[in-house]
Amino acid sequence: MPTTTLFTVPPSPPTTTKRSSLSPSSPSSVASTTTSHFPNVDRLAFLIEKSKSVNHILQIHAALLRHGLHDHPILNFKLQRSYSSICRLDYSVALFESTEKPNVFYWTAIMHGHAQCGLHEQAIFYYVQMLTQGVQPNAFTFSSVLKACSLQPGKAIHSQAIKFGFDLDLYVRTGLVDVYARGGDIMSANQVFDTMPEKSLVSLTSMLNCYAKHGKLEEARALFEEIKDRDVVCWNVIIDGYAQHGLPNESLLLFRQMLAAKVKPNEITVLSVLSACGQIGALESGKWLHSYIKNNGIRINVHVGTALVDMYCKCGSLEDARMVFDRITDKDAVAWNSMIVGYAMHGSSQEAFQLFNEMCRIGHQATDITFIGILTACGHAGLVNNGWGFFNLMKDQYKIEPKIEHFGCMVNLLGRAGHLEEAYDLVKNMKIKQDPVLWGTLLGACRLHGNVSMAEEIAEFVLSHNLANSGTYILLSNIYAAAGYWDGVARMRLLMKDSGVEKEPGCSSIEVDNKLHEFLAGDLRHPQSKQIYMMLEEINSWLKANGYTPQTDIVLHDLGERQKEQCLQVHSEKLAIAFGLISTRAGTAIKIVKNLRVCLDCHGVMKQISKITGRNIIMRDRNRFHHFVNGSCSCGDYW
DNA sequence: TTAGGGTTAG
Structure with a gap:
């Protein structure tokens, strides 16, 4: 029986046993299959499907060429798909292009490969090419190409699916629900879903995901309660829905229910639950989850590792965060950012700068988020000169256009440090859309330094340009109160009441x-x-x-x-x-x-x-x- | 007269 250990070198077999070329037991034996035995197609097909690295596939590919089997329609097809599955589209496309008259299987596979690797336009391009060459699509083609569609092309493909008579197919419908869900067209998603001739767990989950992604948590919950045999994906969708829409407590509650229901959490589950712990600041729960991960065979890959770092930082334990961070072997920019931002929010500016230097030294490209962390660190330490230095470095050397968040960090840094005019100039002259939050930051700085006249000037501008939000009224009211202008306070409270704004209670x-x-x-x-x-x-x-x-x-x-x-x-x-x-x-x-x-x-x-x-x-x-x-x-x- | 392809969480 073939097993997944095929590609590990086994202990040396007895030399008397003649190893069949049909059952190679190491990668080299695949490539060196030159015996008189003609390789069995099923066997090779199986090996291709089992291959997980480009080297394995290349070895089998070489073996096929040696045996003149590279033109074999099924093996060639499987090879193409296998390269796609590991995102080696270059090889996949080369094979596809060397295939004479590719049939619908090849076209579907090349579309699917591109969709899977995120090359959506290319996938749709292949769909159009296929039609141009007179190859008839089938249900598989539609479900593959839909994966690559945003709302607009999705609608076009929807009509084509109807035209070709595949729109009632379970997979195609599920794909359509997903297209509308991703595009935020909840009504259409609902309509496609409601009129499904049959519903599978996957289609139910797809609709559930639509609600959960767009914060329709009541609808999501109602649908979730209706689902009978909930699998891990289902649970993940609802848990993540709560975690991402401001209800982390509910998310943790559901996670406990999931455990009680004996559904085994996986990597995706813990990503959401760790996020929920971080939002709440629930260190004990976060630590418990960390041990659960270690004890239940969930691999701490770069995603889980980063989620742990983020959780520990947000729960106040920089030591634990750093310990996990140091153990992540394949750190990406997101991992570095989470630790840098963590140091920044704890006010550990020097550690944040050190990590930034280290990140650059080993050749990771800093991103806009990295600079948010670094500028925040400057803000907490009042390092005005460093702040300007990093701000300019980001623009000039890294060619990152400052976003509203970067301006926010700078205004906060300057304003807090008392450089009110500088901060005011920065906001007035920035080239991106004016933002109420930014003006709020500036007003906050006026309040801190008791600059009522600048606050009033800003207030006038903000109120007359419709840039006020609830925060603006509260801040102004506070500025007046601090200066003892109780009339002004009353005026702002009235404005707040009229506009239905209420101050968020402290909790x-x-x-x-x-x-x-x-x-x-x-x-x-x-x-x-x-x-x-x-x-x-x-x-x-x-x-x-x-x-x-x-x-x-x-x-x-x-x-x-x-x-x-x-x-x-x-x-x-x-x-x-x-x-x-x-x-x-x-x-x-x-x-x-x-x-x-x-x-x-x-x-x-x-x-x-x-x-x-x-x-x-x-x-x-x-x-x-x-x-x-x-x-x-x-x-x-x-x- | 055959084999091979598709949908949901991140």
Whole structure:
């Protein structure tokens, strides 16, 4: 019986056993098949199909040439397909072109090969050529070419499939659902799907994917619940749908259900679940998943490795991230970027720069994302000159046109460092479309440096050019509040109310024993609420004893001093830290994730708590990580 | 009178 170990060199066989040329047991024996035995076509066909590397295929190809079998229609066809399957389209095309009068099998295979390798236009070109040469397509042809179609050509192929009578074929229909799904035409996808004469698990999954990809999670869930024998692909689609559309908790919940349903996760599953862990900042769950991967034979290839690096960075453990990163053997630019961006968000600028140099040294091309990481690193460290240096390097040497995100990093860097005019000029003069977020960044810098006049000038421009969003009103309101212009605050609140804008409430979360606990400001919903508030009282007495003054001026409401203090005391991050202190062992680090930027008062309080309790506190806010150790923060109070 | 081809997750 042939096995997949055919291409490994076996222990030396007894010399008395005559090895048949029909069952070669090593690559060289394929190529050196020169005995009188005529190779069996089935056997060679099998060997071609089993081949996974270009060398194996080339050896078999050579053997075919030696035996004059290269013209054999099936072997030639299989060879062509085999080269395509490893994306060696050069060989595949050469074979195809040397085939006299290729039949529909050859045409379909060459289309499929190109579609598979992402050469979509080429695949469609072959389809047109085939028709021009009078070869009739069949159902296989349509399902192959559809893989290469975006919405417009897809519609044309759809009509042709109807014309040739293959549109009811299960595979063709599934391909059509997929075309409409990819093109975002959910209505048409639905219509094609609903009118399918029969539905397979694959077609159901294709429709499920359509909903999940486009954030139609309710529809996706309803369809998912209807599917009887869910396979791993099905689960992957729904888990990823939640992970990519802002519901990472739901994604983790489904992952647990998948395990309970005894469906074995694969590489694709863990990519989505790791992303979900990263979004939540769930380090314990992420670590558990890492061990699961190791214990269940899921290979840590460059994709899984990068997802792990990303998860560890976002969950606050740079050490674990770096350990995984160093073990990735075939790092691509994405892997390097994830580690560089990780260092950047922790404010480890020097490490980010070092890694960037290392990446360049070994010949990896930096991408636009690399520069986002590097410029972010400059921003967190206030390195204005370095920032300009990298920004220009990117444009001039790497020929990467700065995108809105790069301008965002620069405006943030300049604005934060007090170079307000420079930042203003950069935004005014940039050649790409004006963006509300960028103006928001600039307004944020005006707020930080108390420049009310520039803020008002910008506000006027932004409001009159329809560039305001919810953030603009909030920022302006905050700027007025900080300057004590309560009239201005009232005006902005009115504008916000009229435009239906609501401020996103601050929310902090903390993971204890694999369970996520979320807190809003002043939250009383937690079962241990009473103990949490008692702990808060204790913290307050510690702070008082240490002479800490609450930063009441950051409370942007027109309230009295005592009320402002009370307002600060129940900020979500304070509830989370209080819960962390009562629910974890003394000495363990506490990790908190906040959806907004940490406020000045909470930042000061965290520093004090780290000193008083001797605990390390790691806090991820919307902007970056803060590591509080013994009374100081890794951000150096610059954030 | 034959063999060979296709659809879903990343």
